[in-house]
Amino acid sequence: MNPNDFKEGFQAREEVLGKENVENFIANTNDFNRSFHELAMKYCWGDIWNRPGLDRKTRSLVNIALLTALNYQHELKIHLDGAIRNGCTKIEIEEVLLQCAVYCGVPAAGNSIATAMEYFNSKETND
Amino acid sequence: MNPNDFKEGFQAREEVLGKENVENFIANTNDFNRSFHELAMKYCWGDIWNRPGLDRKTRSLVNIALLTALNYQHELKIHLDGAIRNGCTKIEIEEVLLQCAVYCGVPAAGNSIATAMEYFNSKETND
Amino acid sequence: MNPNDFKEGFQAREEVLGKENVENFIANTNDFNRSFHELAMKYCWGDIWNRPGLDRKTRSLVNIALLTALNYQHELKIHLDGAIRNGCTKIEIEEVLLQCAVYCGVPAAGNSIATAMEYFNSKETND
Amino acid sequence: MNPNDFKEGFQAREEVLGKENVENFIANTNDFNRSFHELAMKYCWGDIWNRPGLDRKTRSLVNIALLTALNYQHELKIHLDGAIRNGCTKIEIEEVLLQCAVYCGVPAAGNSIATAMEYFNSKETND
Amino acid sequence: MNPNDFKEGFQAREEVLGKENVENFIANTNDFNRSFHELAMKYCWGDIWNRPGLDRKTRSLVNIALLTALNYQHELKIHLDGAIRNGCTKIEIEEVLLQCAVYCGVPAAGNSIATAMEYFNSKETND
Amino acid sequence: MNPNDFKEGFQAREEVLGKENVENFIANTNDFNRSFHELAMKYCWGDIWNRPGLDRKTRSLVNIALLTALNYQHELKIHLDGAIRNGCTKIEIEEVLLQCAVYCGVPAAGNSIATAMEYFNSKETND
Numbered sequence: 147m148n149p150n151d152f153k154e155g156f157q158a159r160e161e162v163l164g165k166e167n168v169e170n171f172i173a174n175t176n177d178f179n180r181s182f183h184e185l186a187m188k189y190c191w192g193d194i195w196n197r198p199g200l201d202r203k204t205r206s207l208v209n210i211a212l213l214t215a216l217n218y219q220h221e222l223k224i225h226l227d228g229a230i231r232n233g234c235t236k237i238e239i240e241e242v243l244l245q246c247a248v249y250c251g252v253p254a255a256g257n258s259i260a261t262a263m264e265y266f267n268s269k270e271t272n273d
Numbered sequence: 274m275n276p277n278d279f280k281e282g283f284q285a286r287e288e289v290l291g292k293e294n295v296e297n298f299i300a301n302t303n304d305f306n307r308s309f310h311e312l313a314m315k316y317c318w319g320d321i322w323n324r325p326g327l328d329r330k331t332r333s334l335v336n337i338a339l340l341t342a343l344n345y346q347h348e349l350k351i352h353l354d355g356a357i358r359n360g361c362t363k364i365e366i367e368e369v370l371l372q373c374a375v376y377c378g379v380p381a382a383g384n385s386i387a388t389a390m391e392y393f394n395s396k397e398t399n400d
Numbered sequence: 401m402n403p404n405d406f407k408e409g410f411q412a413r414e415e416v417l418g419k420e421n422v423e424n425f426i427a428n429t430n431d432f433n434r435s436f437h438e439l440a441m442k443y444c445w446g447d448i449w450n451r452p453g454l455d456r457k458t459r460s461l462v463n464i465a466l467l468t469a470l471n472y473q474h475e476l477k478i479h480l481d482g483a484i485r486n487g488c489t490k491i492e493i494e495e496v497l498l499q500c501a502v503y504c505g506v507p508a509a510g511n512s513i514a515t516a517m518e519y520f521n522s523k524e525t526n527d
Numbered sequence: 528m529n530p531n532d533f534k535e536g537f538q539a540r541e542e543v544l545g546k547e548n549v550e551n552f553i554a555n556t557n558d559f560n561r562s563f564h565e566l567a568m569k570y571c572w573g574d575i576w577n578r579p580g581l582d583r584k585t586r587s588l589v590n591i592a593l594l595t596a597l598n599y600q601h602e603l604k605i606h607l608d609g610a611i612r613n614g615c616t617k618i619e620i621e622e623v624l625l626q627c628a629v630y631c632g633v634p635a636a637g638n639s640i641a642t643a644m645e646y647f648n649s650k651e652t653n654d
Numbered sequence: 655m656n657p658n659d660f661k662e663g664f665q666a667r668e669e670v671l672g673k674e675n676v677e678n679f680i681a682n683t684n685d686f687n688r689s690f691h692e693l694a695m696k697y698c699w700g701d702i703w704n705r706p707g708l709d710r711k712t713r714s715l716v717n718i719a720l721l722t723a724l725n726y727q728h729e730l731k732i733h734l735d736g737a738i739r740n741g742c743t744k745i746e747i748e749e750v751l752l753q754c755a756v757y758c759g760v761p762a763a764g765n766s767i768a769t770a771m772e773y774f775n776s777k778e779t780n781d
Numbered sequence: 782m783n784p785n786d787f788k789e790g791f792q793a794r795e796e797v798l799g800k801e802n803v804e805n806f807i808a809n810t811n812d813f814n815r816s817f818h819e820l821a822m823k824y825c826w827g828d829i830w831n832r833p834g835l836d837r838k839t840r841s842l843v844n845i846a847l848l849t850a851l852n853y854q855h856e857l858k859i860h861l862d863g864a865i866r867n868g869c870t871k872i873e874i875e876e877v878l879l880q881c882a883v884y885c886g887v888p889a890a891g892n893s894i895a896t897a898m899e900y901f902n903s904k905e906t907n908d
Binding site for chain 6: 435
C-alpha cells in the first residue's frame with residue numbers, strides 16, 4: 147500500500163490516530179486486506195475526517211457514541227486515543243457515555259466505560 | 274403527571290423539544306405509560322440533558338448519531354427539531370449523517386437522510 | 401399448507417395467538433412463503449411454545465423483551481395479544497418495558513410503549 | 528449532481544436498480560443530500576458493485592441477507608428489484624430468507640418475507 | 655461513592671448480585687465512572703429492580719433474554735449469577751436461551767449458551 | 782446426543798465444518814446444552830444446509846455476511862472454515878467483507894477482516 151496514493155487520508159489518520167497507528171497500519175497491509183485498507187483510507191480518512199463542515203473534536207465524540215451503540219470495543223479504544231488527540235476532555239467523553247446509557251441502555255454504556263477505564267489506565271502508565 | 278414533580282426535566286425538555294411537544298407529552302400520559310414517562314422525564318431530561326459537562330448542541334449531534342445507529346426514525350424526527358433548537362446547522366446534521374454512512378453503513382444513513390429531508394420539508398412548509 | 405402436518409404447532413399457535421390469527425396464517429400461505437411458514441410452525445410453535453420447562457406467561461414476557469430489544473414492532477403487536485391470552489397483566493407488560501428502558505435504552509422502550517398503547521386502545525374499542 | 532462525474536457508479540446503479548430508480552435519484556438530489564448521494568454513488572456503486580471478484584447475482588443475495596439482519600425494509604425492497612434484475616430467482620431469494628430465519632431469528636426473516644411478498648405482488652400487478 | 659446516598663439501590667443490588675459484587679463495585683468507583691455508577695445505582699437498582707409490579711425471578715429471565723439479544727456477554731455472566739440468586743433454575747435459563755435461538759437467531763443463543771456453560775462450570779468448581 | 786437421531790444434520794455439518802468440529806460438538810454436549818444442540822442440529826444443519834434451492838458455497842458467503850452484520854466473530858471463524866470447505870475463494874470472502882463495509886459500516890467489516898486474517902494465518906501455519 148503506497149501512502150502517496152492516499153495522501154490526504156494518511157495525513158488525517160496520522161493527525162487523529164497518531165504516527166504509530168499509521169506505521170502499524172502500513173506494516174499490517176497484505177494481499178487479503180489491501181482493498182479494505184484502501185477503502186477505509188479513502189472514504190473514512192481521505193473523505194469524512196477531512197470534511198470541513200464539522201470539527202474533528204465533535205466527530206470524535208460522535209464516533210465514541212456510534213461505536214458504543216454498535217458495541218465495537220476494539221475500534222472504540224483506538225478512537226478514544228483519537229478523541230484525546232482531537233482535544234476532547236475526559237469529562238466530555240464521560241458525558242457522551244452517560245448519554246449512551248440513556249439512549250442505548252446501561253450495558254452498552256457499561257462496556258464502553260470499562261474500555262475507557264482500560265484506555266486511560268494504560269495511557270497513564272505509559273505517560 | 275404533575276409537572277411540578279419533574280420541574281428540571283420539564284424545563285430541559287421544553288427548551289430542547291419545544292412547548293408543543295411538552296404539552297402533547299402531558300396530554301398523552303395515562304395509567305399505562307405514566308411510569309415510563311416519569312422515568313424518561315427524570316433520567317433523560319432531568320438528569321442527562323441538564324448535565325453541564327457537555328453543551329446541548331453537541332448532545333443533539335450525538336443523539337442524531339445514536340438514533341441513526343439504532344434506526345429509531347420516529348425519535349430521530351423529534352430530535353432533529355431539538356437539534357435545530359439547540360443551534361445545530363443543517364450542515365452539521367448532514368455531516369453527522371455522512372459520518373454514520375461510513376461507521377454504520379450506507380442504508381442506516383440513508384434512512385436518516387430521508388427522515389431529515391421529511392423534517393426539513395415539513396418545517397419549511399410550516400414556517 | 402396442511403394443518404394436520406403441524407398439529408402441535410397449530411394448537412399452540414391457536415392457544416397463544418387466537419383462532420383468527422391462525423386462519424389468516426393459513427389463508428396467507430402461498431408458494432413463496434410456504435417453507436418459511438412451515439419452519440416457523442415447526443420451530444417456533446411446535447417446538448418452543450410447547451416445551452414444558454417454562455410457562456407460557458413467562459415466555460410471553462420474554463418475547464415482549466426480545467421484540468423490544470430488536471425493534472420488531474409488527475411482531476410485538478401480535479405477541480402483546482398473545483401475552484394477554486397467556487395471562488399477563490397490563491402491569492406486567494409495562495414493567496417489562498420499563499426494564500427494557502434501562503437495559504436497551506429509552507427510545508427502544510418508547511417505541512414499544514407506543515405500540516402497546518395502540519394495541520390496548522384498539523382492543524378496548526373492539527371489546 | 529452531474530452524472531458525468533460518477534459515470535461508473537451511474538452505470539452500475541442503472542444496470543442493477545433500473546433506469547427509473549436512477550432518474551428518481553437524480554431528481555431527488557438537493558443541497559442537503561448531495562454529499563450523501565455522491566458518497567453512495569462513489570462508494571457503493573462506483574466501487575463495490577463494479578468490483579470483479581464477486582458476481583452481481585451473489586452480491587444481491589448477500590445484500591438481501593444484510594438488509595434482513597439490519598432490518599432495513601425500505602432498502603430491501605429496492606434491492607429485491609435489483610436481485611431480480613441480476614438474475615436471482617424467487618427460490619434463491621426465499622432460501623436466503625430461510626437462512627436468515629435460523630441465523631437472525633424468525634421475526635427478522637418474517638419482516639423480509641412480508642416485504643418480498645409485497646414486492647412480488649406489486650410487480651405481478653404491474654407486469 | 656457513598657452507599658448511604660443510594661440505600662435502596664445498594665440493597666437491591668446486594669440481594670440480586672451478592673455482597674462481593676457490591677464490594678467490588680464500590681472499590682472500583684473512581685472519578686471517571688462515578689456518575690455512571692450513580693446513574694446505574696439509581697435507575698437500574700434503586701428503581702427498576704425494586705419495583706413491585708414484576709417479581710425478580712421473572713426480571714432475571716427477561717434480563718437474560720435482553721442481554722442475549724444485544725450480545726452483552728460480560729453483563730450476562732453477572733446476571734446469570736443474579737438469576738440463580740433470584741430462584742431461577744438451570745432449566746428455566748436454558749428455556750429462555752432456546753427461545754432466544756428462535757427469536758434472535760442460533761448464533762445469538764449459542765454465544766449465551768457458551769457463557770452459561772462457563773458460568774455453571776466455574777460455579778460448580780467453586781462450590 | 783445420539784448422531785443416529787440427526788443423521789442428515791450430522792452429515793451436512795461434517796461436510797461443511799469438518800469431522801473434528803462434529804467430534805468436538807458431540808463430546809461437548811451435556812445436560813444443559815443438549816436441547817440447544819439438538820435444535821441447531823435439526824433446523825440449521827438437518828434443514829437449512831440440506832435444502833436444494835441454494836448451493837452451499839453461496840450459503841457460506843451469505844453466512845459470512847450475516848455473522849459480520851451481527852458481529853458474531855467466534856461463529857464467523859467456524860464458518861470461514863466452512864466457506865473454504867464449500868469452495869469459496871479467499872477473494873470471494875474478501876469481496877463479501879468489502880460489501881459489508883458499505884452496508885454495515887467500516888468497523889463491522891474491520892472486525893471480520895481481523896478474524897479472517899487470524900483464521901487464514903492459523904490455517905497456513907497448520908497446513
